Amino acid sequence: MNHALILPILLPMFAGSLLLLGARLSLSSKRCLSLGATLLLLPLSFYLLWLADQGVLQVYAAGNWQAPFGIVLLLDRLSALMLVLTAVLGCFALLYAVRGDDGRGPSFHALFQFQLMGINGAFLTGDLFNLFVFFEILLIASYSLLLHGGGAERVRAGLHYVLLNLLGSALFLLAVGVLYGITGTLNMADMASQAAAAGPDQAPLLHAAGLLLLLVFGLKAACVPLYFWLPRAYAAATAPVAALFAIMTKVGLYSIVRVYTLIFGDAAGSLAHMANDWLWPLALLTLVLGVIGALAASSLQGLLAYLLVVSVGTLLAGIAIGTEQALAAALYYLIHSTWIGGGLFLLADLIARQRGDKQAELVQGPALQNPHLLGALFFLGAIAVAGLPPLSGFIGKLLLLRALEPGLQALLLWPLVLGGGLLTLLALSRAGSTLFWRVGLSQLDSTELDRGRLLACMGLLLLSPLLTGLAAPILSYVQATAGQLHDLQPYLQTIRPGAAP
Amino acid sequence: MEALFAATLGILTASGVYLLLRARTFAVVMGLTLISYAVNLFLFAMGRLQSGAVTVIGQGGAYADPLPQALVLTAIVIGFAMTAFVVVLALRSLGETQTDHVDGREPEQ
Numbered sequence: 001m002n003h004a005l006i007l008p009i010l011l012p013m014f015a016g017s018l019l020l021l022g023a024r025l026s027l028s029s030k031r032c033l034s035l036g037a038t039l040l041l042l043p044l045s046f047y048l049l050w051l052a053d054q055g056v057l058q059v060y061a062a063g064n065w066q067a068p069f070g071i072v073l074l075l076d077r078l079s080a081l082m083l084v085l086t087a088v089l090g091c092f093a094l095l096y097a098v099r100g101d102d103g104r105g106p107s108f109h110a111l112f113q114f115q116l117m118g119i120n121g122a123f124l125t126g127d128l129f130n131l132f133v134f135f136e137i138l139l140i141a142s143y144s145l146l147l148h149g150g151g152a153e154r155v156r157a158g159l160h161y162v163l164l165n166l167l168g169s170a171l172f173l174l175a176v177g178v179l180y181g182i183t184g185t186l187n188m189a190d191m192a193s194q195a196a197a198a199g200p201d202q203a204p205l206l207h208a209a210g211l212l213l214l215l216v217f218g219l220k221a222a223c224v225p226l227y228f229w230l231p232r233a234y235a236a237a238t239a240p241v242a243a244l245f246a247i248m249t250k251v252g253l254y255s256i257v258r259v260y261t262l263i264f265g266d267a268a269g270s271l272a273h274m275a276n277d278w279l280w281p282l283a284l285l286t287l288v289l290g291v292i293g294a295l296a297a298s299s300l301q302g303l304l305a306y307l308l309v310v311s312v313g314t315l316l317a318g319i320a321i322g323t324e325q326a327l328a329a330a331l332y333y334l335i336h337s338t339w340i341g342g343g344l345f346l347l348a349d350l351i352a353r354q355r356g357d358k359q360a361e362l363v364q365g366p367a368l369q370n371p372h373l374l375g376a377l378f379f380l381g382a383i384a385v386a387g388l389p390p391l392s393g394f395i396g397k398l399l400l401l402r403a404l405e406p407g408l409q410a411l412l413l414w415p416l417v418l419g420g421g422l423l424t425l426l427a428l429s430r431a432g433s434t435l436f437w438r439v440g441l442s443q444l445d446s447t448e449l450d451r452g453r454l455l456a457c458m459g460l461l462l463l464s465p466l467l468t469g470l471a472a473p474i475l476s477y478v479q480a481t482a483g484q485l486h487d488l489q490p491y492l493q494t495i496r497p498g499a500a501p
Numbered sequence: 502m503e504a505l506f507a508a509t510l511g512i513l514t515a516s517g518v519y520l521l522l523r524a525r526t527f528a529v530v531m532g533l534t535l536i537s538y539a540v541n542l543f544l545f546a547m548g549r550l551q552s553g554a555v556t557v558i559g560q561g562g563a564y565a566d567p568l569p570q571a572l573v574l575t576a577i578v579i580g581f582a583m584t585a586f587v588v589v590l591a592l593r594s595l596g597e598t599q600t601d602h603v604d605g606r607e608p609e610q
Contacts, residue, residue, distance in 0.1 A: 129572060136579045143586060152597040156605030159526070159594050162587055163603065166533050167521070169583070173540045173576055180569070181547035 002051070005060035005073050007044055008083055008120040011037055016113030023107065031098045034109035038094050038116065041087040045080070052080035053477065057490050059126070067126070067495045068190035074126030074494065077481035078331075082123040082254055085335060086247050089342050089460070090116050096346050096456035097240035104149040104238065111148075115141035115244065122251050126494070128179065128263075129186045131255065132172050135220075139165050142248060145241045146233060157236040160229045164219060172216040178209035179263075188262050190495045192488065196267045203270055210264050214256070214275050221252030223316055224285040227309050231293060234305035239349030242301065243342035243460070249312050250338055257319055257327070261485045267492070279320035280409075284416055287313030291420045294427045300348040300360035303431055304341065307385055310420060311337035317413055318400050325403035327482040332474060333396030336384070336467055340393070343460030344381045350374060350457055351435055356444045362431050367439040370449050375436045377461055382428040384464040387421045392467035397421065399475075502550055506542070513539035526591035526601045530584065537580040545573050 015037035019030055051058060058075040061067060094112060102108040118138025125131050143165075147158045180186055182202050183194035198206055215226075222230040230249070234242050260275045290309030297303035315337070318330025348360050351374055358365035368374055380391070387393035397417055404410040467474065484490075513535050520532030548566030555561040591601070598605040 129575075133575065133579070136583070140582065140586065143590075147590075147593075152605065155590070155594045155597045159590060159603055159605065162590055163529060163533070166583055166587065167536070169579075170533070170536050170540045173544060176572075177540075177544040177547040177569075180572070181549075186568075 001060055001064070002058055003060070004044065004047060004051070005058055005075050005124065006062070008041060008048070008087075008124065009073075009117055011040060011044070012113040012117035012120065016110045016117060019110035019113060020107070023110075027103055030109045031102065034112060035094055035098060037113060038087075038090050041083075041116070041120075042091060045083040045087040048075060049080040049084050051075065052077045053480070055480070055484070057494060059494050068185045068187040071130055072126040072187065072494070073124045074189075074491075075124060076491075077477065077484050078254070078257065079123045081331065081335070081477070081481060082250070083120060085250070085338050086116065086119050086123070088463070089247055089338060090244060092346075092456045092460045093240040093243040093342065095459075096243065096349075096453050097238075099450050099452040099456075101149075101238050101240050105147075107144070108148055111141045111144050112244070114138075115145060119247060119251060123254060126188055127186050128176055128188055128191065132169070132176060135172065135251075136169060138248070138251065139169070142245065145244070146237050148241055149238045151236075154236045157229075157232040161233045164226075164229050168216050168219045171212055175209045175212035175216065178205055178212070182206055182209075187495060188258070189491045192263045192265065192267060193492050193495070195263055195271055196269050198269075198271070206271055207274060210259070210271065210274055211278070213259055214278060217252045217255045217259070218282070219252070220249065221256065221316070222249050222286075222309055222312055223282050224289055224313075227286065227289075227312070230309060231297075231302055231305040234308065234345075235299060235301040239346050242305075242345040246308065246338050246342040246345065249308060250334060253312065253315055253319070253334065256316075257485065260319075262488070262491060265488055266486060267488050273322055276320050276322050279316055283313050283316035283320050284412060285313075286310075286316060287416050287420050291423045291427075294424060297427070297431075298362055300351065300362065300431055300435065301345065303362075303427060304344050304348055307344075307424065308337070308341050310424060311341065311385075314397070314400065314417060314420075317417075318403070321403065321409065323403060324479070324482040324486055326400065327485065328475070328479045329396060329399035329403050331478040331481055332399060332467075332471075333393075335474070335478075336392040336396050336464065339460050339463045339467075340381060340384045343457055343463070344385065346453070346457035346460060347374070347377055347381060350449070350453060351378070354444065354449070355435075360435075362434045364434070364438045364440065367441065367443045368436065369443055371436055371439075373449075373454075375432070377458065378432055378436070380464065381461050382425070382432065384461070386425040386428060387417075388425070390468060392464045392471075395468060395471055502552075506546060506550060510539045510543055510546075513542070524603050526594060526603060529603055530587055530591060533587070534580075534584055537576075537584075541573050541576055541580070544576060545569050 052075050060073040062071045118134050121134035143162050147154050183191050185191055219226040264271050264274055290306050290313055293306035294303050315330050315334055318326045352360040354368045355365045384391040384393045387397040517532045517535035520528045548569035554563045554565040556565055558564050595601050600607050
């Protein structure tokens with residue numbers, strides 16, 4: 001049993017607890033502690049990535065209680081990939097925050113650590129009820145982080161976010177209850193083998209519980225018709241929080257992949273792939289409505305929030321197709337959209353800081369102090385997010401489109417993805433020309449461009465060329481991931497007595 | 502017993518949904534609380550309803566399933582924390598926006 005598996009949960013937990021105990025510490029020592037713990041996550045998650053890439057499922061039985069009686073953590077290629085995504089995004093978001101945004105409310109760093117703990121836990125757990133618990137941990141931290149900085153707009157957006165997610169949690173518990181009542185287990189791998197053996201009188205109940213789970217994860221992932229909370233919440237959040245939240249919708253997507261490839265996957269008989277029929281139309285609708293929202297957005301942050309919805313639609317389409325190639329393409333696109341989405345939120349804040357009280361509203365405003373530098377970064381981010389060559393968004397979309405055989409699905413997806421890309425580009429160029437060209441002559445000289453903030457923002461955006469340069473190894477990894485997810489035997493073997501090391 | 506239990510859950514949930522749709526923060530919080538009661542009872546019932554079963558294995562034939570009780574306990578603790586948080590948030594919202602509507606502004610007539 002490798003104890004490194006539980007460290008991505010323990011490390012932020014202890015750092016967060018220390019930060020709570022030392023609430024009277026000076027801000028700079030809190031920053032050191034928080035930054036140190038987050039930076040430590042980087043080598044740890046890369047080590048776990050290497051470990052997972054050996055191709056063997058790593059199981060950590062808490063307290064050495066063997067599955068299915070104890071609670072297990074499960075590390076496969078998918079969870080390791082998500083851990084790396086979180087660690088990198090968290091580091092850059094925190095680097096941005098320590099340049100001043102963390103002082104705008106108490107306990108920012110402790111909440112940030114607990115947020116990381118919840119996200120890492122959700123990616124690592126192999127137990128459905130523990131997934132619920134980690135969801136709640138990351139949610140309650142995100143509620144407070146969303147309100148960080150205060151103000152009426154944040155409270156308004158926060159109230160919707162909190163109430164909707166509370167209802168979502170209640171539905172999650174109902175689904176878990178039904179699944180436990182029928183299969184008699186909470187371990188996801190064990191549940192998979194029980195679901196496969198379900199009789200005709202139990203299958204409809206399992207079906208209902210599975211679709212209830214889809215509703216809950218759809219709410220987290222922000223797919224149609226459950227995305228209305230997202231644009232307001234993300235546009236209202238402080239920049240580093242909004243950047244970190246780029247991973248939050250991906251937690252929902254991760255759970256969809258996990259539950260519908262494992263519990264209701266290839267082996268589940270009549271229940272296999274029950275979500276795909278629902279996911280496909282929802283994904284396309286999400287894509288369309290996200291693009292319309294992006295065209296109508298009145299501020300840069302609002303535009304970026306809708307672009308996140310567009311990326312969710314694209315990813316869901318990849319998941320709904322159900323083949324290994326499509327899943328691999330979706331995973332590559334997921335890496336790209338998380339990092340670039342986060343980076344663009346940071347950039348929007350840098351731009352807003354130089355526009356005085358106009359903020360990032362898409363109206364005529366004062367001239368920027370660093371139009372060339374910020375403009376170049378915006379250009380880079382826009383190309384990446386709209387999916388133009390040569391950056392990573394293009395590769396992701398190309399892979400996704402090539403994963404489809406010619407047929408009805410291709411006939412629907414190709415025009416939507418390509419047209420959506422075109423309209424995204426239109427919305428972004430409209431926003432860019434307003435922000436950088438339709439400006440007054442006067443500058444506001446009160447604001448200096450902060451080097452630390454710029455570094456964090458550039459770091460995230462420059463990951464896009466890096467993703468392009470390293471496309472070959474990343475692609476082979478995501479293809480291996482998709483292959484591993486579709487080969488259920490190793491997962492089912494983790495619950496046989498004595499099989500776990 | 503099953504019919505009575507099911508009817509209780511149904512009434513709790515229906516009342517909760519009705520209160521949620523009132524769209525005023527106090528009613529919404531009450532509604533969420535009622536729904537979480539219903540959910541907790543439902544989880545409890547997933548260990549099957551039986552009376553007189555022993556709690557310790559080996560002391561009799563039929564024993565009560567301990568796992569749903571542990572799940573309910575966890576769910577109650579989490580639900581309690583969430584309710585406390587949402588009450589504070591509702592008060593903050595009332596202070597910041599001068600209205601108790603969940604949208605943060607009064608609906609137009």
